[in-house]
Amino acid sequence: MAWSSLKHCNIKGTNNAAKAPNGNMTLLIDNVGDNTPSESAAYNQDDGRWHPKVSAYRLSVITTTIAFGTAKAISFQTGNTFISTTLEWAAGTVIATIFFSVSSYDSIDRGQSNLPNCLAWFFEVESLNCVWSTFEFLFTFKRPRYSSKECVHDLHAYASHPLFTYYQLLVCTTVSTFGLSKAMLAYFTNQSVVMNWMDWTFAVPTTTIFYILGLYEYNNNARIWPSFYLYDRKRALSLGLMSSIGITISLACILGISVFGFYYVWGSPDILEKPSRHDSKDSKEFVIPHLRRRLNSLKISDVALRTTFKYTVHIVVIS
Secondary structure, three states: OHHHHHHHOOOEEOOOOOEOOOOOOEEHHHOOOOOOEEEOOOOOHHHOEEOOOOOHHHHHHHHHHHHHHHHHHHHHHOOOHHHHHHHHHHHHHHHHHHHHHHHHHHOOOOOOOOOOHHHHHHHHOOOHHHHHHHHHHHHOOOOOOEEOOOOOOOHHHHOOOOOOOHHHHHHHHHHHHHHHHHHHHHHHOOOHHHHHHHHHHHHHHHHHHHHHHHHHHHOOOOOOOHHHHOEOOHHHHHHHHHHHHHHHHHHHHHHHHHHHHHHHHHOOHHHHHOOOOOOOOOHHHHHHHHHHHHHHHOOOOOHHHHHHHHHHHHHHHHO
8 A cells, every 4th residue: 555655646766865964864765775765746845835734634633632631631620530530531442442443544545545525525625724715814814835735655664674763752752751750649649630730731732742743754745854753763772772771770780889888887886876977076086997897897809899888988988
């Protein structure tokens, strides 16, 4: 289906792979040679800027998300948990299943579509035409000059491996951040109001923005923001992830060694019975010799670990 849609759009092939400024990131659409599309006849620069079509289906997805999410947040805030749970079930189960079931019609090739006329308008008609016509009639508003011609095709089908773009990274990190934040609030606090509006923030404005940005990724005939949508960042992201893991493990080891050392050194009963160094001027005269005795009594064969304990304790005591 993807290749037939490309033929319908009259997309030309190319042998040249477009490189990112650093030379390592390759465009998905130019990454596999002759059979890779490089430009689409569905978009003409003379038509003005390109924006995805706002069909009735896409407009329904946006409006139902905003309406149900806002109604759920307000009902929960007012104490109507039954209504809040019902709205969450209706939006998260019934409506989401319906939209997912018919979403394939939104991605089908317009020329190959066999939809009946009673359903074709729901996916093919530009809804903003009515808005611009109304503004022109009432306020003599001049319609903006842009193109919404689309040629739906699966660019990811031409990649030898799944891509990981900045857009996908943004979606993944945002979802993970919101999920972890809500889980921490639920487990360790009782901030139900904060969790409610955090749900609304993620379910309404954040999800709507990501859905609109996703339309630019899926139908990016004009190559808008190629560094954000089309460049494969998997190599750079994998290197960054491995570096982050290495740094995290190193810091965890240093922290573990420090905690173990302080617990062993300061865990002696005679230390706890003596006044602290903030309460007595002569406390250092007792603490430092005691720490040295404790360090010398450690049965540790590793010289590096002994040295780490020694200098860490001396720095803390002297400071």
